[in-house]
Amino acid sequence: EVIGIEENVYSIKDGERNIAINKINNYRFIRMTAERYRFRENFDIILLNPPRPGLTSEIVKKIIEASPQRIVYISCNPSTLARDLKRLKERYDVDSVRMVDFFPNTYHIEAVTFLHLR
Incomplete structure (x- = not known):
């Protein structure tokens, strides 16, 4: 099952369009902040953006307690990515970091970081 936690209604609509395009049936979107979400499921992977x-700090604590096997962290800010990876290193190791240019001809670049549970 795919669970999307998002507070922005337009992002949820975009997610629903992508779900339809990719013909995914076992999904649900929950409109709320990640801070308010109670991690009850056993997640294999958590995708962060x-x-x-x-x-x-509250989200980092929840992620560590949930102990997913893998994390994919997409970040537009290298400073906060470094800070957050330092917090996550308590339980996770970085497999790789890939830079992705989602916004061609701008100075924006995204870092996609893959982590695994020790």
Whole structure:
């Protein structure tokens, strides 16, 4: 099952379009902040794409407690990515980091970081 936690209604609509394009049936979107979401499921993978300020300490704690086998962290801010990876290193190791140019002809670049549970 794919669970999307997102507070922005337009992002949820985009997600639903992508779900339809990819013919995924076992999904649900929950409209709320990640801070308010109670991690009850056993996640295999958590995909993170936080805003520029990065992850809150509360979210990092929830992720570590949930102990997914893998994390994919997409970041637009190298400073907060470094800070958050330092927090996650308590339980996770970095496999690789890939730079992706989602916004050609701008100075914006995204770092996609792959981590695994020790």
